[in-house]
Amino acid sequence: MSSPAVALEVELERVHPAAFGWALACCEGDRTAAEDTLQASYLKVLDGRARFDRRASFRTWFFAVVRRTAAEQRRRNALWRLWPLSWLGGAVDGRPDPAVALAQSETTRRLVAALARLPRRQREVLYLVFYQDMSIAEAAEVAGISVGTARTHYERGKAALKQRLEGERE
Numbered sequence: 001m002s003s004p005a006v007a008l009e010v011e012l013e014r015v016h017p018a019a020f021g022w023a024l025a026c027c028e029g030d031r032t033a034a035e036d037t038l039q040a041s042y043l044k045v046l047d048g049r050a051r052f053d054r055r056a057s058f059r060t061w062f063f064a065v066v067r068r069t070a071a072e073q074r075r076r077n078a079l080w081r082l083w084p085l086s087w088l089g090g091a092v093d094g095r096p097d098p099a100v101a102l103a104q105s106e107t108t109r110r111l112v113a114a115l116a117r118l119p120r121r122q123r124e125v126l127y128l129v130f131y132q133d134m135s136i137a138e139a140a141e142v143a144g145i146s147v148g149t150a151r152t153h154y155e156r157g158k159a160a161l162k163q164r165l166e167g168e169r170e
Contacts, residue, residue, distance in 0.1 A: 008045065008046070011058045011062075012042060012045065012062070015058065015059050015062055018059070018132055019038060019041075019059075019062060019063065019066055020034065020035075020038055021131060021132065022063050022066055022067075022128070022132060022142075023035075023037045023038040023041070023066050025124070025127045025131070026066060026067050026070035026071075026124075027070055027073075027074075028116070029116075033070075034070075036073065037066060037069050037070045037073055038066065040069050040073065041062070041065050041066045041069045044065060044069065045062070045065065050065045056138070056141050057138070059134075059138075060134070060138045060141050060142055061141075063128070063132070063134075063142040064142045064143075064144065067124070067142055067143065067144075068144075110165065110168060111165070114161050114164040114165050114168075115127070115161065117164065118157050118160055118161065119153075119157075121149075121153045122153045122154075122156055122157030122160065123157065124139070124142075124143050124153075125139045125140075125150050125153040125154045125157060126153075126154065126157045126158065126161065128143070129154060136150050136151050136154055137150070139154070
């Protein structure tokens, strides 16, 4: 394997945990869709359909690849979501997924529910800044929007989130 390919794989391994979290956010918490999105993103990078041009950090660039891939998959799978999938049921062994159990804790549930009600762009920017520790500029690059627009989504999203969480306490 050539040295650039090795370096690319090292970078992908380094960002994997955070990239999976971002894929999960892009897929609205759907673990299977997030796994599919992340795998498709890796394939795009490894087969050269997505190329790192060094205009941003590797992490910021790869998060943008994941975001675009998730959007492509949402569009491609739109018809499948119209079909009732209740017949698929739960896990084979009947045990809950540990990630699902964590998400069901009360505080996390309230925050996730409040975030889910935000407009998509606000939700994306807040997720990248708070959960992925990105700057607003990096979040803007991942989302494909200007820094000013990202800042607006960030401020409006924080205000809306605060209002919704405070409204639940009353």
